[in-house]
Amino acid sequence: MPPVATVARRELLILFGQPVAWLALAGFVSLIGLLTLWKDDVLAGGVASMRGPFWWIASCLLLLAPAIAMRSIAEERRSGSLHLLATLPLTAVEIVVGKWAAAVVTLAVGLACTVPLAVALFALGPVDPGPVVGGYVGLLGLASALAAVGVAASAATESQVLAFLMALGVSAGPVVVGAALPLVAPEWVSTVAVLTFQFHVEHLARGVVDLRSMAFFLAVSLVGLRVAVLQIEHRRLAR
Amino acid sequence: MTRAGRLAHAWAQTALWAALAGVGVDLAGVENAALDLTEDQRFTLSAVAVETARSLENPVIARVFFTNALAAPYHEHRAAVLDLLEGLRRESGGRIEVRVSDPTAEAEAADEARTLGIDPITRRDGREIRQIWMGVAFLSGDRVESVPAVTSLPLVEYDLVRALQRVATPVDSRPTIGWLVGDGEPDPGTFPETHPLAQLGRSVGALGRLAVFNPGEGPFPDLDALIVVAPQTPLPAIRQLHLDQALMRGVPTALFLAGYQPDFRAGRTTEIHHDLQPLLARYGVAIAPLLVLDRTNNEKLPIPMGGSWVQVNHPLAVVALEMNRAARPMRAVRRVVAPFVTPVSVGDLPPGVRAEVWVSTAPSAVGTPTNRPIEPERAAAIARDEVPGPFPLVVALEGTFPSAWTGRPLPVPLEGDPVDPASFVPTSRPTRLVVFGSGDLVANEGALVEATVDWLLDDPRLQATRRQADVDTRLPAPTPGQAWRWKLGIVGFPVAVLLAGAAVVSRRRR
Numbered sequence: 001m002p003p004v005a006t007v008a009r010r011e012l013l014i015l016f017g018q019p020v021a022w023l024a025l026a027g028f029v030s031l032i033g034l035l036t037l038w039k040d041d042v043l044a045g046g047v048a049s050m051r052g053p054f055w056w057i058a059s060c061l062l063l064l065a066p067a068i069a070m071r072s073i074a075e076e077r078r079s080g081s082l083h084l085l086a087t088l089p090l091t092a093v094e095i096v097v098g099k100w101a102a103a104v105v106t107l108a109v110g111l112a113c114t115v116p117l118a119v120a121l122f123a124l125g126p127v128d129p130g131p132v133v134g135g136y137v138g139l140l141g142l143a144s145a146l147a148a149v150g151v152a153a154s155a156a157t158e159s160q161v162l163a164f165l166m167a168l169g170v171s172a173g174p175v176v177v178g179a180a181l182p183l184v185a186p187e188w189v190s191t192v193a194v195l196t197f198q199f200h201v202e203h204l205a206r207g208v209v210d211l212r213s214m215a216f217f218l219a220v221s222l223v224g225l226r227v228a229v230l231q232i233e234h235r236r237l238a239r
Numbered sequence: 240m241t242r243a244g245r246l247a248h249a250w251a252q253t254a255l256w257a258a259l260a261g262v263g264v265d266l267a268g269v270e271n272a273a274l275d276l277t278e279d280q281r282f283t284l285s286a287v288a289v290e291t292a293r294s295l296e297n298p299v300i301a302r303v304f305f306t307n308a309l310a311a312p313y314h315e316h317r318a319a320v321l322d323l324l325e326g327l328r329r330e331s332g333g334r335i336e337v338r339v340s341d342p343t344a345e346a347e348a349a350d351e352a353r354t355l356g357i358d359p360i361t362r363r364d365g366r367e368i369r370q371i372w373m374g375v376a377f378l379s380g381d382r383v384e385s386v387p388a389v390t391s392l393p394l395v396e397y398d399l400v401r402a403l404q405r406v407a408t409p410v411d412s413r414p415t416i417g418w419l420v421g422d423g424e425p426d427p428g429t430f431p432e433t434h435p436l437a438q439l440g441r442s443v444g445a446l447g448r449l450a451v452f453n454p455g456e457g458p459f460p461d462l463d464a465l466i467v468v469a470p471q472t473p474l475p476a477i478r479q480l481h482l483d484q485a486l487m488r489g490v491p492t493a494l495f496l497a498g499y500q501p502d503f504r505a506g507r508t509t510e511i512h513h514d515l516q517p518l519l520a521r522y523g524v525a526i527a528p529l530l531v532l533d534r535t536n537n538e539k540l541p542i543p544m545g546g547s548w549v550q551v552n553h554p555l556a557v558v559a560l561e562m563n564r565a566a567r568p569m570r571a572v573r574r575v576v577a578p579f580v581t582p583v584s585v586g587d588l589p590p591g592v593r594a595e596v597w598v599s600t601a602p603s604a605v606g607t608p609t610n611r612p613i614e615p616e617r618a619a620a621i622a623r624d625e626v627p628g629p630f631p632l633v634v635a636l637e638g639t640f641p642s643a644w645t646g647r648p649l650p651v652p653l654e655g656d657p658v659d660p661a662s663f664v665p666t667s668r669p670t671r672l673v674v675f676g677s678g679d680l681v682a683n684e685g686a687l688v689e690a691t692v693d694w695l696l697d698d699p700r701l702q703a704t705r706r707q708a709d710v711d712t713r714l715p716a717p718t719p720g721q722a723w724r725w726k727l728g729i730v731g732f733p734v735a736v737l738l739a740g741a742a743v744v745s746r747r748r749r
Contacts, residue, residue, distance in 0.1 A: 017747045022740020026733045033729035116732055120725055124717055130276030184310065193314055194264060207277040215267035219260030226256040233249050 003090050007098025008105070011072065015106055021068065025106075028064045029113045032056050036117065048125045053117050054135045054205045058197065061107065061143055062175065066167035068106045069150025070160045072099040073228065078158045082232075092232040096151060096225050103147035104140075111139055131207035138204025141217030142197060146171050148224025155231035284326045288400045292330035295407055299331070300378040303339040304352040306371040313362065316373060319395050324375075327403065335403075342372045352376070356385040375399060377406040405445075414447035414463035414696050417490075421453035422478070422513070423471025435682040442689050446696060454478075456652040459485045464695040465492040466688075469678025471500075473514040476650035480658065483518065483643050489668030491695035493688075494519075497678030498581030499530045501555075501613050503543050508555070508579065508610045521643035523594055524634055524674050525586030529606030530579065531630055531676075533557045534619050536601045538576045538683075542613060554619045555579055555611065559632055561599040566635060568690035569597050575632070575684055580677035582606060582630035592638035596631040597673070604628030632676045635694075640667040671695055 015021045035056040073096075076082040085095055118132050146167075153167035154160075177184075178196030193199045200213035275283045301324050305317045321339065328335045340348035342359070349372075352358070357374030376385040384406040386398045405413075418440070420426050427440025428451055443449055443466070452460060456477045459465070465485055474482070486492055494515070502509045508530060516526045532554040540553035556578045562569045575598050585594040606626040611618045645665045649658045673691055675681075681688055717725065 016740075016743060019740060019744050022737060022744065026736040026740065029736055030733040033733060037726060037729050113732065113736055116728055120728055124721060124725070128278045130278055134276045181310075181314070188308075203273075207275065209274040209276060211273065212264060212267040215264045219264050223253075223257050223260050226253050230249050230253045234246060 003094040004098045004101060007085075007090065007095055008101040011099055011102030012105060015068070015102065021106060024064060024067050025110050025113060028060050028110050031060050031063075032114055032117070035060075048121065048127045050118055050121060050127070050132050050135055051205050053114070054139065054201065057111070057114055057139055058142055058201045059175075061110075061139065061146055062168070062171050064110055065103070065107055065143060065146030066150045066153065066164045066171065068110075069099075069103045069147050069167060070154055070164040072103060072151050073154040073232070074158055074160050074163045075154075078160075086236065092229045092236070093225075096155070096228040096232065099154075100147055100151045100221075100225055100228075103150060104144050107143035107147055108140060111136065111143065128207065131205055134207040134209055135201075135205040137209055138201050138213065141204070141214060142201060145197075145217045145220035145224065148221040148228070152224045152227040152231070155228040284323070284330070285396060285400075288323075288327060288396055289330045291400055291404050291407070292327040292335065293332070295331050295334045295403075297334070297379050297407070299335045299403065299406060301327075301335055301337045301403075302351070302355060302376045302378065303337065304342050304348060304355075304357050304372045304374045304376070305339065306343045306373070307341045309371060309373075313371070313373065313390070316389055316392060316395070319392055320375060320389055320399070323396055323399055327399075343370075355383055357387050360388050360390070375402070377402050379406045382406050415461070416443060416447045416449050416692060416696075417459065417462040417465045418443075418449060418451045419453075419459075419465065419467045419470075419482075420451055421455065422474050424468050426451050435685060439681060439685045439688055442685055443692050446689065446692055454481060456655055457481070459490070462490045464692055465490050466495075466692065467492065468495045468681050469497040469511075470513040470515075471497075471511055473512050477652045477658075479515070479518050480644055480650050484664055486522075486640055486670060486672065487642050487664035487667040489670045491671040493673045493675070493691050493695055495675045495678045495681050495688075496526065496581070496583075497579060498526065498528070498676065499579045499610070500679075501579065503613060506613050508613065510610065518643050519674060520586055521589070522640050522672060523586050523588035523592050523636060524672075525584045526674075526676065527582040527584065527606065527630070529582055529608055529626060529630070530555070530611060531557050531577075531582060531600060531604050531606050531628070531632070532611065532618065533600060533604040533628070535603040536560060538578075540578060540615075542615065551615050553578075553615045557600055557604060557632075559598045559600045561601065561629065563595060563597045566595060566597045566694075568687065568694045572684075572687055572690075575680065575687060577632055577675075577677040578679040578683070580632055580680070582632065583634050583674050583676040584631045585634055585636075588636075589641050592636050592640060594634055594636045596633065597635050598633040599631045600629045602627075602629045604630055606630060633673065635671065635673040637669070637671050639669055640672070642666065 032053065036053050039056075073082065076085060115136075118127075121127050122129075149170050150163070150167040153170065154163040156166065157163050174195055174197045177192060178198035181193060181196065184192050194212065194216065200210070200216055203210050203213050303320060303324065305320065307317070308314075309317065321337070324335070324337045328337055340351070342349035342352050349359075352372060352374060355374075355376040355378070357372070357376055359370035359372050361368060362371050373388045373390060374386060375389060376383055384402040386402050389395055389398060391398075418424075418427065425436055427436045427443075427449075430437040430440075432438075440449060440451075447463060450460070450462070454460070456475070458481050462485065465482075467482070482492070496513060496515060497511050499508045500511055519526060534554045536558040537552050537554050538556040538558050539550040540556045541548045542551050542553065543549075544551075556576060557580050559575045559577055559580075562572055562575070577598075585596065588594055605628055607622050608624055608626075609622065611622075642663070642665050644663070649660060649663065651657050671694070673695070
């Protein structure tokens with residue numbers, strides 16, 4: 001088994017062997033369900049679209065991703081097992097990518113838990129499958145980016161709580177910027193809009209898989225992972 | 240390498256990664272590559288746009304007058320327009336030349352834009368309210384077609400392709416839209432330029448050639464579409480026959496029929512007798528003899544009070560909120576203000592005719608068979624003979640219509656030659672008929688009238704671009720069982736996740 005897969009498998013076994021991950025997933029699905037039922041009822045709206053639920057799923061991912069990723073490296077560091085990992089024939093990149101892959105898989109499981117919403121909508125009326133597929137592709141991209149930010153935050157501290165707050169703060173940044181877009185100076189608005197999660201999720205939920213959106217999520221993921229690797233290398237070199 | 244050097248190297252590498260990622264995102268946006276997953280390829284250049292561009296015979300210049308760097312929510316419009324024009328240019332094989340200017344910064348461009356019929360519009364741009372330019376003009380030879388303001392992203396393609404089609408079509412081959420007068424109908428050409436009816440005449444005329452005509456007792460001229468707005472007096476049988484025969488010849492027709500009108504001197508509404516109900520019943524349209532009022536959803540009406548006209552919310556200025564979004568002309572319409580409106584519904588449909596309701600009132604509307612006082616409070620008073628709503632107000636029909644005079648003696652004109660029975664057409668060509676229950680609506684809902692005429696003219700190639708509209712389909716109302724299962728699923732699924740988690744965790748612990 002490749003080293004990255006070994007790290008990811010170990011991480012997944014730890015995550016799903018604890019009640020916390022299951023509680024987080026159940027909380028994630030409950031929150032989306034409640035928001036979809038009471039805040040933005042698809043049935044009452046009468047529109048054959050998953051756009052409303054997609055917004056709630058994206059918003060809830062902002063909470064779930066840091067919660068899933070916060071322990072990935074911070075806990076290893078706190079318990080001292082990161083030193084143990086360092087003695088194994090594993091590079092910092094392999095450790096970080098393995099942790100990130102595990103977080104992405106966990107978030108994908110969370111997204112899969114929302115699929116029954118889409119299935120129910122298909123059962124109710126004529127739903128265009130393209131935007132639903134596009135929406136899930138976009139959410140997977142968002143999950144990947146958020147997981148990378150979460151792993152980077154987790155690599156920066158020993159405290160899981162601090163890692164969660166740091167990841168939440170960084171992840172919320174592009175969302176806040178998106179919300180404040182009307183206040184951005186006109187000459188910057190096109191550039192800034194591309195840096196917001198809303199821009200990309202909205203495009204993908206329309207059923208258009210835009211190269212720019214995929215590049216954005218990939219870029220955030222790569223930078224997040226690189227920062228996490230830097231943190232580990234920095235500590236290793238600082239010792 | 241020293242430890243500090245390796246650290247600096249790691250940081251530099253990270254900074255380089257970030258820079259490369261930024262460049263990657265930027266480059267990804269240059270080609271605007273996207274995969275359209277929608278069923279009807281809603282966000283891809285439509286077939287009609289491609290065909291229009293490819294069929295251009297003469298060079299066309301697309302002059303874009305757009306303010307650079309607009310703030311949200313208009314920040315994507317300029318790029319959307321330029322992307323679309325670039326697609327059209329490619330498909331035209333270079334026959335379309337795109338020239339872009341920002342009149343905000345260039346006085347000469349502003350003058351040129353105004354000459355081409357494009358004026359700035361006042362919009363909130365970021366934190367300030369200012370004049371911005373969002374127009375496109377197509378020039379071909381001495382012909383000009385302008386889209387003064389591209390403010391709706393979903394309709395960008397429709398607006399631009401329509402303008403491109405018009406500029407590429409010689410004036411004399413444009414459709415003729417007839418506007419019937421002679422029975423008290425308003426003539427848009429007799430109103431001041433700023434009057435809504437005059438504006439409507441211009442906007443409808445922009446779809447083709449508007450021909451206001453009074454045929455007397457003679458047959459209607461050759462038309463591509465016919466509009467009848469609020470006849471005030473009974474249409475004689477001979478006129479009804481010619482109306483019928485125009486429809487039989489396949490002339491798509493829109494009727495805006497007022498059943499009631501205000502009589503401010505008497506302080507009450509009065510009935511209007513156009514006598515078209517039996518004719519329309521033959522085609523499958525039922526007009527109820529009711530005046531609709533809505534005490535909850537209504538709009539302002541000018542009412543004479545104390546020697547002056549005062550705008551007050553009035554129950555007889557009904558605001559209809561139920562739109563049939565599947566009907567193309569209704570896609571961009573959120574509400575319809577229909578003063579002095581009468582219910583129009585689908586009656587007994589003849590074989591070969593399909594019908595759909597486009598607009599209905601809210602359930603709060605009621606109908607009354609008697610005239611109402613004009614004074615708003617008295618008009619709103621509850622009457623014993625009220626019929627509860629909701630009511631359909633607009634019905635559209637398509638198909639092959641039977642003539643209302645099949646098996647009946649043809650009417651004889653008072654003057655002139657009798658109708659030649661040999662020229663009588665008993666069954667129509669496939670055509671369209673739309674009946675509105677209000678005549679006053681025409682002055683308030685110019686965009687809807689224009690969209691309706693557009694629908695009547697039925698250029699299927701042009702209509703296809705309406706599919707670009709970013710509109711989702713409607714869900715049918717769920718049955719109680721479906722709604723219950725939906726809620727159960729939403730509440731039950733997290734519980735299932737928890738149970739699965741409990742099972743996995745306990746198994747691992749054992």
